[in-house]
Amino acid sequence: MMARQPGSIPAPTGPVAQGGDFNRHFPKDGDGFDVVFTQEKKGFAMAELRKGGKKVATLSVSDIAANLSALEKYNRSTQEVGGYPASNVGSQGSSILVGEKFQVQVRSTDSSFSARDREAWLQKFDLSGLANMAK
Amino acid sequence: MTPIYQLVDSLPADNVTVRVLRALDFVAPGQWQNPIGFENTISLVTGETDPQTVFRIRNRAIELYNDASQGYQRAIWIYQTVDNTDKALGMAAMANKVGEKVGFLSFLSKITPKADKVQTLDLSLKLIAELIAFTQTNGLPGDSIGDFVQALGAYERESLIRMSALVAFDGVIPLGDNFLNKVADILEGQTRPQDLEQNTLFQRIRGMVPGGDTMGQLGFLTQNFGAVRNWIGGLVAERGITQHSVADSLRRFVDISDDKLDFVAGFLDSSTNYYEHTGIQSVARSIIERAVSEI
Numbered sequence: 001m002m003a004r005q006p007g008s009i010p011a012p013t014g015p016v017a018q019g020g021d022f023n024r025h026f027p028k029d030g031d032g033f034d035v036v037f038t039q040e041k042k043g044f045a046m047a048e049l050r051k052g053g054k055k056v057a058t059l060s061v062s063d064i065a066a067n068l069s070a071l072e073k074y075n076r077s078t079q080e081v082g083g084y085p086a087s088n089v090g091s092q093g094s095s096i097l098v099g100e101k102f103q104v105q106v107r108s109t110d111s112s113f114s115a116r117d118r119e120a121w122l123q124k125f126d127l128s129g130l131a132n133m134a135k
Numbered sequence: 136m137t138p139i140y141q142l143v144d145s146l147p148a149d150n151v152t153v154r155v156l157r158a159l160d161f162v163a164p165g166q167w168q169n170p171i172g173f174e175n176t177i178s179l180v181t182g183e184t185d186p187q188t189v190f191r192i193r194n195r196a197i198e199l200y201n202d203a204s205q206g207y208q209r210a211i212w213i214y215q216t217v218d219n220t221d222k223a224l225g226m227a228a229m230a231n232k233v234g235e236k237v238g239f240l241s242f243l244s245k246i247t248p249k250a251d252k253v254q255t256l257d258l259s260l261k262l263i264a265e266l267i268a269f270t271q272t273n274g275l276p277g278d279s280i281g282d283f284v285q286a287l288g289a290y291e292r293e294s295l296i297r298m299s300a301l302v303a304f305d306g307v308i309p310l311g312d313n314f315l316n317k318v319a320d321i322l323e324g325q326t327r328p329q330d331l332e333q334n335t336l337f338q339r340i341r342g343m344v345p346g347g348d349t350m351g352q353l354g355f356l357t358q359n360f361g362a363v364r365n366w367i368g369g370l371v372a373e374r375g376i377t378q379h380s381v382a383d384s385l386r387r388f389v390d391i392s393d394d395k396l397d398f399v400a401g402f403l404d405s406s407t408n409y410y411e412h413t414g415i416q417s418v419a420r421s422i423i424e425r426a427v428s429e430i
Contacts, residue, residue: 039272039421046428
């Protein structure tokens with residue numbers, strides 16, 4: 001995690017992306033982890049991260065054009081992950097804002113999955129692909 | 136439209152539905168905790184307890200549910216409709232009034248067991264209802280049987296107990312341990328489109344059943360049953376779901392005898408709303424998981 005200067009991020013313009021277009025930018029299966037897609041709606045896609053069949057986290061991408069209030073926390077953010085503004089979401093979630101449009105979030109659903117794990121898995125998304133998509 | 140928080144807040148902590156679902160704990164041990172109360176459910180699903188965070192998740196969840204184009208309202212409608220078709224008037228209220236144990240015999244005169252063909256169609260239609268509600272909730276195309284079958288394998292908690300109840304109360308109890316073969320035989324060999332036309336549940340949800348005309352819809356029903364049959368068979372074998380094991384478990388709070396199982400099925404049908412109860416819980420869980428990801 002790197003330091004960041006707080007600052008105002010412009011609200012995204014343009015249409016809300018289709019959830020299905022996010023899927024290919026999700027992390028892939030590997031190292032005993034399975035990525036199982038569970039929801040796919042306009043502006044939103046979600047998968048469960050399973051280890052040995054057990055759900056340990058949720059992975060999601062959402063278009064903040066559909067929920068602009070989500071932007072606020074990144075304006076105030078003093079942290080970066082992978083070069084993108086980062087924020088906690090409650091006590092169990094870690095998120096970043098990619099391309100000033102797509103919120104990527106990893107949430108622990110099992111106590112074995114730590115904040116450090118969340119930060120690592122955020123960076124397993126194809127972030128540059130998502131940033132390109134945001135353009 | 137009833138808001139999602141009100142639907143979840145209105146779920147009972149204890150009634151006949153809750154008791155019969157608890158009796159199925161042996162099928163899905165520890166899976167179902169009957170989450171009730173909207174804020175409480177938010178905390179259970181997200182692990183968040185800070186009131187401000189819960190409040191923000193709540194607002195986003197309400198917003199998502201209120202937007203009809205998201206499909207959540209339609210999913211709830213399906214779950215409610217499945218349970219509302221053939222309630223014997225007043226039976227649920229009567230059954231819920233009783234204390235520790237339901238004196239089942241007092242209901243006998245009010246129950247008409249269903250013919251096997253009707254029971255078969257109801258079971259198959261409930262499976263279709265689950266397919267439609269699942270796809271509406273999670274955003275998949277409504278005719279994607281393959282995706283649905285794959286998802287069934289990952290079902291847990293409210294969804295798993297609902298499917299367990301379907302197998303136990305709409306399959307095994309009324310049709311016997313050999314119900315899978317029976318249903319397949321009836322669907323493939325003895326059911327005509329007219330039978331479907333006459334089915335009350337079909338009449339209510341036909342507009343959502345893929346397949347085109349009634350003939351095509353009957354084909355879709357048969358195809359869907361064929362696709363989920365293996366999964367059901369696996370659950371039955373793995374968990375030992377038999378008339379004997381289910382009846383035994385139900386005996387803890389309903390007086391039943393083995394020669395009256397047809398009537399037990401009718402009683403459960405008229406006095407419980409397990410599809411609606413757990414359906415609300417499943418949809419709420421999906422919305423909450425999404426809401427916390429979007430705030």
